[in-house]
Amino acid sequence: MSADVTVRGSDDVTANEPAAVEQDRVAAVGTEGAGAVESVGRGRVVAVVGTGTMGQGIAQVALVAGHPVRLYDSAPGRAGEAVAALTARLDRLVEKGRLDAGAREAAVGRLHAAGELAELADAALVVEAIVEDLEVKRRLFADLEEVVGDDTVLATNTSSLSVTAIAGGLRLPGRFVGLHFFNPAPLLPLVEVVSGFATDPDTATRAYETVKGWGKTPVRCADTPGFLVNRIARPFYAEAFRVYEEGGADPATIDAALRESGGFRMGPFELTDLIGQDVNEAVTRSVWDAFHQDPRFTPSLAQRRLVESGRLGRKTGHGWFPYAEGAERPEPHTAPPAKAPEKVTVRGDLGPAEPLVGLFEEAGITVRRKKRGNGFFELPGGAVLLLADGETSFEYGRDEVVYFDLALDYARADRIVLSTAEETEPQVLAEAVGLFQALGKRVSVIGDVPGMIVARTVAMLVDLAVDAVDRRVATAEDVDTAMRLGVNYPAGPFEWAERVGYRRVCGLLKSLHERYPTGRYAPGTGLVRRAYAEETRDEEGSR
Numbered sequence: 001m002s003a004d005v006t007v008r009g010s011d012d013v014t015a016n017e018p019a020a021v022e023q024d025r026v027a028a029v030g031t032e033g034a035g036a037v038e039s040v041g042r043g044r045v046v047a048v049v050g051t052g053t054m055g056q057g058i059a060q061v062a063l064v065a066g067h068p069v070r071l072y073d074s075a076p077g078r079a080g081e082a083v084a085a086l087t088a089r090l091d092r093l094v095e096k097g098r099l100d101a102g103a104r105e106a107a108v109g110r111l112h113a114a115g116e117l118a119e120l121a122d123a124a125l126v127v128e129a130i131v132e133d134l135e136v137k138r139r140l141f142a143d144l145e146e147v148v149g150d151d152t153v154l155a156t157n158t159s160s161l162s163v164t165a166i167a168g169g170l171r172l173p174g175r176f177v178g179l180h181f182f183n184p185a186p187l188l189p190l191v192e193v194v195s196g197f198a199t200d201p202d203t204a205t206r207a208y209e210t211v212k213g214w215g216k217t218p219v220r221c222a223d224t225p226g227f228l229v230n231r232i233a234r235p236f237y238a239e240a241f242r243v244y245e246e247g248g249a250d251p252a253t254i255d256a257a258l259r260e261s262g263g264f265r266m267g268p269f270e271l272t273d274l275i276g277q278d279v280n281e282a283v284t285r286s287v288w289d290a291f292h293q294d295p296r297f298t299p300s301l302a303q304r305r306l307v308e309s310g311r312l313g314r315k316t317g318h319g320w321f322p323y324a325e326g327a328e329r330p331e332p333h334t335a336p337p338a339k340a341p342e343k344v345t346v347r348g349d350l351g352p353a354e355p356l357v358g359l360f361e362e363a364g365i366t367v368r369r370k371k372r373g374n375g376f377f378e379l380p381g382g383a384v385l386l387l388a389d390g391e392t393s394f395e396y397g398r399d400e401v402v403y404f405d406l407a408l409d410y411a412r413a414d415r416i417v418l419s420t421a422e423e424t425e426p427q428v429l430a431e432a433v434g435l436f437q438a439l440g441k442r443v444s445v446i447g448d449v450p451g452m453i454v455a456r457t458v459a460m461l462v463d464l465a466v467d468a469v470d471r472r473v474a475t476a477e478d479v480d481t482a483m484r485l486g487v488n489y490p491a492g493p494f495e496w497a498e499r500v501g502y503r504r505v506c507g508l509l510k511s512l513h514e515r516y517p518t519g520r521y522a523p524g525t526g527l528v529r530r531a532y533a534e535e536t537r538d539e540e541g542s543r
Contacts, residue, residue, distance in 0.1 A: 039209035040153065042066035044124035047114070049073070049140060051082035054157055055129040057185030060086055062127075063107050064099070065214040070123065072114040079113035086111060121147050125210065127179055129157040137166045145171055153203055153210075155179040159230065160286050163196035163223040174200035177207045180227055181216075182486055189217045190485040196223045217485055219478035225290030228474055229486035230283055232493065234297050235460030237280065240268040240453070241300035248419075248449035249333070251320045256332035257444060260415035262454040263408030263490035269320040273313035277306050277320075295520040296464065332415075335443040338434035341380045342366060347373020352500050353387045355410045363438045379435070383428040388455035389504075390511025392448045393421035400424055402432040406455040406500065408490050415442045419452055450515050451508055458496050459505045459512075463527050465493030470526035497530075506531035 040046065046062040048055050051073040063069045063086070071079045087108055093099035114120055126144055128137060141154055148154075154176045156166050167176035178194025191211045195204045204220065211218045221228045240254045249257070255267020272280040281303050288297040306312075306319065313319030321329055343366035346357060356377075360367050377385035383400035393401040402424065405417040416436040420429055433443045446452070451459065465479050474482070480492020497505060506528055512521035523531075 039206060039213050040067075040125045042213075043068070045070060045120075045122050047072060047120040047123035047126045048129065049117075049120075049126060049144075050129035051078045052129065054181065054183060054185060056082050056086055057183065058127050058129060058157065058181055059111075060089065060186045061181075061214050061216070063111055064103075066110075068110040068112070070112050070114045070120055072117060072120060079115070083111055083113045117143055117147050120144070121149075123148055123152055125153045125155065125207075127155045127157060132158060132160055134161050134165055137161065138169050141166065141176070142169055151175070153177065153206055155207060157181055159227075160283065162225075163194045164198065167196050167198060173198035175203050177203050178223065178227070179207055179211065182229075188485070189215075190229075190482060191216045191218045192227045192229065192482065192486075193218045193220050194223055194227055195220070199223075217481060219474060219482045221474040221478065221482075222472060224468070224471070224473050226283075226287045228468065228479060228482040231287060231473075232461060232464045232468060232479065232483060233487055234284060234287060235457055235464065236264070236487075237268045237272060237284065237303075238298070238300065239457040239460055241302055243446075243449055243453055243456075244269075245300065245302050246449055247447055249444070249446040249453070250330065252330040253332040253417075253444050253446060254453055256415055257405060257417045257446075257453040258457065260442070261405055261407045261413045261417055262457070263413075265488045265490075272303070273319035273321055273323070275313065276315055277303060277312045281307050295518050296460070298520065333444050333446070334415075335418075335433045335437075335445050338430040338437060340365065340434035340438035341431050343368065343380060344385075344435065345370060345378040346376075347371075347378055348375040350375050350377075351387065351504055352406065353404075353410065359411060359439050360435070365435070365438060377435075379428070379431050381428060381431060383424075383431065385432055385435070388419075388452040388508070390451045390456070390459075390508040390515070392450050392515075393419065393424060394448055396421075400428045402429060403452060404432075404436070405452040406458060408454075408499075413441065415444060417444045417446060417453060419446050419448050421448050451512050455508060456512060458493075458500065459508045460521075461493045462497045462500075462502075462505050463509060463524055466497075466526040466530065467524045470524070502527060502530040502534045 042065065044067065046067040047070045048059040049072045051071055059069050059071055071082050073079045073082065090099060090104045090107055094101050094104045120126060126148060128140060130136065130140065137156060137158070144154060150172060152175065156163060156178055157180060158166065158178060159180055163178040167173040170176055176196060177199050178192065178196065180192035180194060182188040182190050193204055193208045193211065208218045208220060219228060225231060240258065243249055243254055244251060251269035255269050258264045258267045281299060284297065284299045288294065288299055291297055310316060311318045314323050317324045344360060345368045347370050350356065357367055379385060383402060385402050385404060388403050388405050393403060402418055402420045407413040407416070418432055429445065436443050468474060468479060469476050476494045480494050483489045483492045506523045509521050509523040
């Protein structure tokens with residue numbers, strides 16, 4: 001068995017905050033409440049196979065939660081080195097006042113290196129964190145079944161392989177479950193509890209309660225490609241890369257839009273540079289292949305070229321952005337100052353853009369309201385200002401149309417993104433730019449791209465989330481929890497849907513599908529159903 005314990009692909013969804021975050025921030029969490037009836041009790045042995053970053057992290061979590069922990073690695077001496085490393089980490093926690101010296105002594109006394117698998121015989125839970133190789137994992141668990149008791153829970157920390165396939169050769173596959181921790185395991189709260197095809201419900205519940213007792217936030221999901229986070233997160237990268245490939249905007253501007261308007265912690269270009277372009281692209285390709293080349297998961301050609309060129313991100317000194325010492329980071333496009341109009345007219349229901357009305361009034365701009373209209377602002381010169389809906393400005397012919405992108409919170413957004421046709425008169429665009437600048441916002445102008453940036457990204461996230469729930473992969477609540485905690489999204493997909501509305505999301509995707517008839521943007525049946533139900537409720541409520 002290989003001693004390489006890097007869980008390839010898991011870093012793809014854990015880095016939505018800087019990698020320099022210090023793992024030692026974790027303290028002895030979870031020591032209260034561990035040992036619920038369904039869980040692996042605090043006094044029971046937890047074994048971890050694989051002593052790399054993930055293995056050590058998982059071992060630390062179990063250790064500070066009060067378990068005796070045994071570490072095993074097939075490479076001679078690795079387990080002992082891991083014990084020493086964990087001991088040093090506990091020492092740092094004591095030095096920083098995050099762990100009591102007595103608790104440290106007790107924890108060290110519970111930590112042991114195992115020289116062979118037979119020493120794991122009395123473990124109540126074994127968590128594997130070795131190389132992402134199906135056959136290697138299957139051989140390991142077959143060997144473990146010869147050693148541990150029939151009531152021992154066997155768990156894999158895989159991020160990219162099928163839990164069902166790993167358990168396929170076991171004598172008792174019902175006691176096998178996926179426990180997908182996120183890196184760094186001591187710091188990040190989310191754990192995906194993955195039930196394979198043969199996993200017993202009691203096993204999944206026992207695993208769920210155990211990691212909950214460790215102070216983590218578990219979510220349940222079925223064994224599907226990418227599980228929850230890796231599956232649903234793909235559009236965050238894919239749509240940004242697509243806008244870039246279409247010439248709609250440069251990476252710095254797209255990142256700024258998703259950060260400063262969408263509320264995401266990092267933009268997809270800087271995030272994939274942090275993760276590693278090779279790792280991120282491999283995860284995307286793995287999910288795409290697992291779903292039989294479903295167009296919703298199609299990898300980016302631009303990213304493939306980046307990987308082929310060896311520009312893998314921070315680790316090579318260059319990715320989408322340069323990282324060599326003294327290199328200048330590209331700045332997002334920001335429009336120069338423009339004069340704001342004195343008044344603006346609102347026609348119809350603005351939906352999620354309604355808060356802009358109050359913001360304009362607070363800025364001293366006169367807002368007139370007229371009921372007739374499909375929900376847009378009318379500028380003094382007659383031009384129309386529309387929230388991104390999946391169409392383009394040039395399609396309106398003579399009418400001057402400027403689109404603005406979706407924002408998580410228009411009051412708190414630092415940047416507003418606009419798009420318009422090349423033929424749009426400069427004074428029309430200046431009027432729209434000045435209007436948002438009057439709110440104290442930076443304004444970026446991008447190409448006439450259908451759905452813009454934040455709106456199309458959110459729409460795809462919602463569609464994939466609805467599809468996952470309808471296929472019984474997870475509950476809507478667990479999906480939102482997973483995306484908030486696993487990748488630090490500002491809101492889960494269903495929270496976004498509540499803000500934006502299923503009808504608007506569905507309509508935007510239908511418009512995108514008309515312009516890109518590849519199937520990538522065709523809204524799923526579940527989304528169409530929810531949009532229809534929302535429309536029906538609204539019609540009944542207006543009677």
